[in-house]
Amino acid sequence: MRPVAPPIPLCYNAARMITKRQLGIIVILLTLIGMAGIVGVDVVGAGEWGGFGPLQQIGAGVGVAGILAGVILILRGNRPA
């Protein structure tokens, strides 16, 4: 009788893992929190520059990239992240 090959082991627990869609939501939420912080710096009057400073501009640029990445991840659906 031919020996039965062992099943290929699944190296993750599907019930506990994060999908691309969920990761996208997390990325967008974190980015929004970060961008709120960037704007909030001016509200509380911290920072070296008056108005929207260069660090804030860099942060806003990174934030836009983060949201874009998050949207693409959401579109990737239920694939494992």
Added chain:
Amino acid sequence: MNSNLSRILKGIGAFLAAVAILAYLGYLFVFVLYAVDLFQWPFDYDQGEGFELYDAILYSRGEWPYKDNAVYPFYASNYPPLFHLLIIPLLPVFGPYVVAGRVVSFVATLVIGGTIFFVVRRKVKGWFIPLVSGLAFFASSHVYQTGPLCRMHMTMVMFETLAVAFIAGFDHPKHGTRNLILGLVMLFCAGYTKQMAVFTVIAALSYIFLRDVKKAIVSGVALTVVVGAVFWLLNAATDGQWWVNTIQANVNEFKYLQTIFFLNQWFRLHPLLILLAAVYLVYELFWDRLSVYSLWFFFAMGTGLLSGKWGAGFNYFTTAIAAACITSGLALGRLQKAASRRRTLDEQAQSFLDTTVASASLASGAALGRLKGLLGRRAAAQPLRDAASSAASATRFSPKRAWHLSQSRLHKLQPWTAPLLAIIIPLLYLLQASLMLHMPTSGPVFGPLARAFGVADKLVLVEGEAHCRTYQYHDSMGYTQLGHLLVEEDYAAGGEILAYVLTSDGPVFSEEAMFSLLAGEPVVTNPTQLRNLYLNGSLDTTDIVGRINRQEFGVVIFRARFYPDPVLVAIGQNYTTVETVCMNSFKYDILLPNRLLVDSQAP
């Protein structure tokens, strides 16, 4: 494809691979040469080395280095203890000399390169890519310059690299728990070597979170509890000085332009490693599963972005370099594999299961029900629609399918792609090697080599206002205070300064600790620590200024005048520069108390 042409291409590829390995072995040789040169140098090469050694000496005596900076000897350490504790076993071997710490860092650097090799070797077929990935770490100018210094940074990166290597296997069916525990222990060690390891902790826990939310929460809580308990114990044992010296004293001003400068320098020196790592990160993020290595590379850039802090330097990018060495190797291995289509049946079946089982499992609703409250997933209420969507997606356009389509096209070109890649990959590594060029430019071996490379007259340190000696050394990064070999004049200068210390009639007030340690004198002051605490409003300078005003210190040695303003003003009023000595290209001002000079001028 013509078999002769195929043989020729493979031959060229093998030749280029041999040249690339030779080039990177050359960098390893330069690194070892530099390390051996530093092992013989008894004084500080980089400001701060002596203080690290002194911390180890204090621990070996059973004393804490976290003390009140306002009280004599006005000394405290601003780093966690692990690196210093690792030096202690070497003190009986090497004595209380800085070589003990340099050996620890050197070995740590070798361990990092070795770990990179093993990690890439596990994932990539063949020897060339894993070998060059490991050697590329030593070839980086940033790594070369700081690898053999008695500073804790490389030891932290070693623990980070080991942690990531273990965490990568946390879901191993047999050794998963062991790997996870070892990974967490390494993260603990990295954090208690240097505080900056926090970014690697985030990367590792994020990776676990993506694959197993429950394990990530348990691991994160366990690590936080242990780290917090040790933190509390250290703070209690030092009457709160642990907090003041390792946290408060490290809150410095941040200059974003400095970060941009170092970011630009990092990219300019390692463009191919970084671009390959970045492309691999994007590929994994959108079309495959994120590996811990890509996440590490991403978060390690956060460490690099902190390089704008006062006192920070290019070494803040070392973690990102280690991660880039790994991920670039994995990227090239992946490319090689795609071209040769050597996916095994198991791998293809695993890839199929990755998508179908995950979708079906999630669509079953059990997992989604748990995640619904947390993430508000619309699909949680409609598992069947998700399952249908997953099934339907099999017929829609997707980048992954485009990737597979291109792979199948590549498959048709298979006779060409594999031999061409065998040429392109070594060429890429050779191009990267040329961008990191650093080497001594004199001597029987390096002199002709430097002339051949056209860098014989490109010296890094030139005599001028800031520096006082020229070294026969070239580095692609441009201006740097590190990396050159020491010359006889440096040893003579060190002896000259030491003579002042040995004849001093009081404690030595020096910006570098090794002069005091070599003379058997107590180490007085840690200048950057005093400066940072003073600027943060956490230092009372009454006692130190009083002692300076009373001219209690027998000699003052300045290199960079990092001390707080009141200290510098008091020294200016009570001490006079008697000589400026050029050592290791820096100008060391020797100041004696006015009382001695007045006495000597008296009839």
